[in-house]
Amino acid sequence: MEFSSEKISSYNLISLNGRLDTITSISFEKYLLNEIESNQSNFILDCKNLSYISSAGLRILLLLSKKVKPLNGEVVLVGLQEQIEEVFRISGFDALFRIHISVDEVINKSNQ
Amino acid sequence: MYNNQNDFTIARVKLIALKEFLPSIVGMVQSISSHLGYDKNSIYKLEVVVEEACLNVIEHAFDEGEIGNYEIIFQRKPGKFVISIEDQGLPFDFSKIESGENSGLGMLLIKAFADEVNFVNLGRSGKKLELIKSLPYRDIEDYVSKEEAEQSKNLPQADSSEPLKFMMMMSSHAVNLARCVYRSYGYSYPNDTIYFPDRRKELLESGLIEACIVVNSSDEIVGHLAMVKDAPMAKVGESGQAVVDPRYRGRSLFKEMKIFLSEHSKSKGMYGLYSEAVSIHPFTQKGNLSLGAHETGFLLAFAPESMNFKQIKDKQKQRQTTVLFYHRINEEPHRVVHLPYHHSSIIKKIYENLELNREYETKITNQVMKNEKTIIDIKVLPDLALAFLQLQEFGADFESLIEFRLKEMLRKKMDCIYLDLPLTNKHTPQYCVLAEQFGFFFAGIIPELYDGDVIRFQYLNNLEVDAKEICTASQFGEDLLKYVLKEGGFN
Numbered sequence: 121m122e123f124s125s126e127k128i129s130s131y132n133l134i135s136l137n138g139r140l141d142t143i144t145s146i147s148f149e150k151y152l153l154n155e156i157e158s159n160q161s162n163f164i165l166d167c168k169n170l171s172y173i174s175s176a177g178l179r180i181l182l183l184l185s186k187k188v189k190p191l192n193g194e195v196v197l198v199g200l201q202e203q204i205e206e207v208f209r210i211s212g213f214d215a216l217f218r219i220h221i222s223v224d225e226v227i228n229k230s231n232q
Numbered sequence: 233m234y235n236n237q238n239d240f241t242i243a244r245v246k247l248i249a250l251k252e253f254l255p256s257i258v259g260m261v262q263s264i265s266s267h268l269g270y271d272k273n274s275i276y277k278l279e280v281v282v283e284e285a286c287l288n289v290i291e292h293a294f295d296e297g298e299i300g301n302y303e304i305i306f307q308r309k310p311g312k313f314v315i316s317i318e319d320q321g322l323p324f325d326f327s328k329i330e331s332g333e334n335s336g337l338g339m340l341l342i343k344a345f346a347d348e349v350n351f352v353n354l355g356r357s358g359k360k361l362e363l364i365k366s367l368p369y370r371d372i373e374d375y376v377s378k379e380e381a382e383q384s385k386n387l388p389q390a391d392s393s394e395p396l397k398f399m400m401m402m403s404s405h406a407v408n409l410a411r412c413v414y415r416s417y418g419y420s421y422p423n424d425t426i427y428f429p430d431r432r433k434e435l436l437e438s439g440l441i442e443a444c445i446v447v448n449s450s451d452e453i454v455g456h457l458a459m460v461k462d463a464p465m466a467k468v469g470e471s472g473q474a475v476v477d478p479r480y481r482g483r484s485l486f487k488e489m490k491i492f493l494s495e496h497s498k499s500k501g502m503y504g505l506y507s508e509a510v511s512i513h514p515f516t517q518k519g520n521l522s523l524g525a526h527e528t529g530f531l532l533a534f535a536p537e538s539m540n541f542k543q544i545k546d547k548q549k550q551r552q553t554t555v556l557f558y559h560r561i562n563e564e565p566h567r568v569v570h571l572p573y574h575h576s577s578i579i580k581k582i583y584e585n586l587e588l589n590r591e592y593e594t595k596i597t598n599q600v601m602k603n604e605k606t607i608i609d610i611k612v613l614p615d616l617a618l619a620f621l622q623l624q625e626f627g628a629d630f631e632s633l634i635e636f637r638l639k640e641m642l643r644k645k646m647d648c649i650y651l652d653l654p655l656t657n658k659h660t661p662q663y664c665v666l667a668e669q670f671g672f673f674f675a676g677i678i679p680e681l682y683d684g685d686v687i688r689f690q691y692l693n694n695l696e697v698d699a700k701e702i703c704t705a706s707q708f709g710e711d712l713l714k715y716v717l718k719e720g721g722f723n
Contacts, residue, residue, distance in 0.1 A: 142254050142287055172276065174283045175337040203276045210344040211337060 121170075123148065125155075128164070129227050131196070135166040140177030149180045153187070161193025164226055168199030173207055185216060194218065196226050238434040242306040249290045249300045249319075257304055258283050261315070264306055268313055269368045277345035278315070281363050284338035285317045288361075293321030310438035311431045312347070313365050320358035336643060343614045343644055351610040353624055369428035390479040394449055398492050401443040403433040405453060409445065412453040413475050426473060439464030443473070444493045446485055454480045457489035459497065459505065467564075468680045469497065470506045474516075486516075490523050494561055503564040503680050510535070511553040517705035525559035526585040527709045529676010529688060530702075530716040533695040534648060536616070551647065551695060553702045555709065556676050560586055564680055568593055569655040572664040572687070575674055578715050579687070582677055585708060590685075593658070606630045608637065617647040622682065626659045631666050638670055642693055649691040650675065656684040664689070673719040676712070690720075697722045 121138035132155060140148065155163075163184065185195050196218045200208065208214040220226050234240040242264055247253055261282045265275045286304065294300040302319040343349055348364040401409070406429035413426045425431050435441040439461070446455030454477035459469040471493060476485045497505055507525065509516040517527075533551035566589045571579050576594050583590050606627035611620040619641045627633075634651070641649045651672050653660045664687065672689035679685045699717055704710045717723045 141258070141283060142251050172279065174280050174287075175341055176287070178337060203273055207280070207341065211340060 121148065123151070128223065129230060131162045131164045131226070131230075132160045133164045133166060133223060135169070137169040139172035140170060140180070141172060141174045142176040145176040145180045148177075149183065152180065152184050156184075156187050156191075161188045161191035163188065163193070163195045164223055165195065165197050166199055166223055167197055167201070167204060170204060171201065173204050175211075178207070178211055178213055181213070182216065196220060198223050198226060236437070238308065238310045239438060240308055242308055244303060244305045246301055246303050247286075249294060249302055249321075251287070251290055254283055254286055254290075257286060260306075265313070268308070270365075271368065274365065274368065278313075278363075278365060281342045281345045282315055282317075284342050285315075285361050285363060288338055289317055289319045289321065293319045308367075310434040310440060311367060311425065313367055315363045316360050317363075318354070318358060318360045336640070339640075340644065343612055347613075347615065349610075349612045349614070351608075353607040353609060355607075367431065369430045388479070390448065390454075390477075392483065396449075396454065396480070396483075396485075397447045398488065399445060399447065400496060401436060401445045401456070401458075403436045405445060406430070406432040406436070408451075408453045409443075409456055409475075412456065412477055416475060416477050421475070426475075442469070442493075442496070444489045444496070446480075446489065448480070452477075455485040455489055457486070457493055459493055467501070467503045468506065469502065470508075471559075472507055487519050487522065490519065494523065494559060498561040501562060503562050504558055504560045506678065507557045507559070508534075509555045509557060511555055511702045511704070514703040514705040517555055517557075517703070517709065520557045520559070521706055523559060525557040526582070527555055527676075527704075527706065527712050528558045528582050528586070528678060529556040530554070530713050531556065531648070531650075531675055531688075531690060532697045532716065532720060532722070533692055534618075553697065555704070556678065558586055558679050560588060560679075564589055566591065567656055567684060569685055570594075570658045570660050571655070572661040575664070575687070578674075578712065579677055581708065582712070586679065588679055588685075594661070604628050606633045608633065610637065612641075612644070612646070614644075617645060619644075619646045619649045621649065621651045622686075623651070623653050623657075623663075626657065626663055630663055631669075634667055634672075635670055638672075638691060645693070647693050647695055649693070651689040651691070652678070652681065652686040653689070654682065654684055655687050660687065673721075674716060676716070692720070699723065 121136060121140055121144040123134055123136050125132055125134045127133070138144070181195065188195060198220045199222060200219060208219070243260070245257065245260070247257060258279050261279050262275055265278045270278065282304070286302070289302045293302065300319065300321050302317060305316040305318065307314040307316070342363065346363045347366050350362040350364070352360040352362060354360055409432065410427055410429045413421050419427070425435065441458050441460055443456055443458040445453050448454050456473065456475040457471060458473040459471045461469040471490065474486055474489070494505060507520060509520055531554045534554040535552045568591045570593045573594055576592070580592065604627055606629055607624040609622045609624055611622070621637060638649060651667055653664060655677065667689055672691045675688040675690040677685055677687050697720070699722055702713060704713050714723070
């Protein structure tokens with residue numbers, strides 16, 4: 121999986137491209153933990169190009185969510201593809217995260 | 233192994249149990265399932281279930297520091313794609329599984345995305361997890377237009393003197409059958425294989441289904457009754473999937489088909505036929521009784537009230553009780569059955585009704601189990617929220633394993649969990665009591681289910697059972713129902 125990041129408003133916007141599985145989640149986890157150590161606590165994960173997620177990927181997101189909470193941060197997901205959304209629904213993870221259609225929607229909401 | 237065009241092993245791959253090779257096998261899943269005609273969404277689900285299942289083996293099947301191997305086998309079977317993951321690692325040690333929010337996430341996805349999941353013990357050869365997905369088939373809407381379906385709703389009652397032909401179904405009848413069902417029931421018929429003619433053809437050709445059909449003078453199928461078997465040469469089968477075209481109701485077609493199918497099964501040397509009858513009315517039960525079948529149990533809240541299979545994901549709140557019947561058609565082997573003392577009276581009555589060749593043993597053995605490990609095979613039907621635990625071997629850890637498996641099934645939101653214990657095993661009476669302490673209660677017996685009779689226990693996961701809604705059709709049926717309700721605390 122490839123990912124890129126940029127700062128947008130108060131968020132660290134990370135765009136995911138490809139598959140978040142048992143193998144790719146290892147490096148992604150390292151990256152996220154680094155970001156948190158660099159005092160990042162608000163994340164938008166742009167998932168419109170995320171084509172696959174397994175339980176390993178879900179665990180990384182859960183870990184991220186737990187790490188940012190004491191820092192009053194949050195993790196927002198945008199652009200989930202249909203099959204990814206189904207995984208979130210089945211696992212109950214849809215109740216753990218704010219999920220939006222687009223990055224703009226998140227930014228607009230936070231500016232209100 | 234290649235048995236025929238619908239039954240063959242596609243690949244058997246032995247892998248080293250290291251995570252870094254998971255993408256290779258997931259890639260293989262993608263390629264094979266695409267070739268089998270699955271759509272993008274189904275392929276995704278198959279990839280996930282295989283990744284999760286293989287990861288489970290890699291992480292739990294071997295001692296820390298040990299790197300073992302496992303095998304993944306891809307099989308095309310009649311009507312389904314079967315992916316098996318086998319390993320000869322540690323027997324599953326449930327006491328080591330951590331509880332908490334992370335545990336079971338992989339298994340949750342497996343059970344959500346597979347149509348059927350089986351945990352099979354292979355004894356000294358290890359263990360196997362079977363992941364099963366129905367093959368993609370054209371459904372009946374490809375064969376019957378909506379206009380045709382609409383027109384047939386208004387057809388008049390058939391002439392009662394019209395001659396009808398009874399015969400055993402052939403695979404060439406599959407489309408005709410699907411038309412009959414679609415015309416009669418739309419999509420509300422509770423068995424979805426009937427709506428996929430190609431799948432039905434495969435099952436017929438494999439010998440796993442045989443069926444009696446009734447054909448009218450225009451060569452339309454107007455009646456159907458199937459017998460489903462675990463294997464082509466099985467000695468018992470389950471009769472069901474009854475369909476009667478509304479134009480031909482009132483002609484006792486159901487009864488005539490039952491007789492036809494029984495005689496066919498008898499001529500093949502089969503021992504008997506099970507069936508499940510609804511309890512919302514007594515008519516099916518009366519039909520079974522008139523043919524010589526008898527009640528052997530009640531599965532409370534077993535069946536969803538109605539199922540439009542296209543909306544099968546919608547959970548039904550109210551489930552209906554199903555009555556188990558057995559029809560003895562040929563002499564079966566003599567068997568000694570070990571009856572739990574507190575259920576011996578009702579079980580003997582069931583046997584006496586059936587006139588089975590049985591010798592009773594009610595002495596309880598308190599022998600200490602030499603085996604440390606209990607072996608239980610598990611079958612899960614996620615869409616129906618049913619789980620079946622089939623005991624293979626009793627062991628000293630029976631209680632803790634039953635408790636663990638029960639909790640696991642409840643966490644997975646199974647509505648009904650069944651536990652089958654072999655009545656030919658002298659330890660069964662002793663272990664029945666242990667199972668019942670966890671909330672399992674008597675459901676009935678099933679003769680010759682696994683090369684011998686089983687006593688079935690049921691556990692209902694906070695389901696409502698309205699005893700007033702359950703119909704019976706005989707005095708014994710009434711007595712058996714009362715017994716089961718009392719055992720379940722529903723009276």
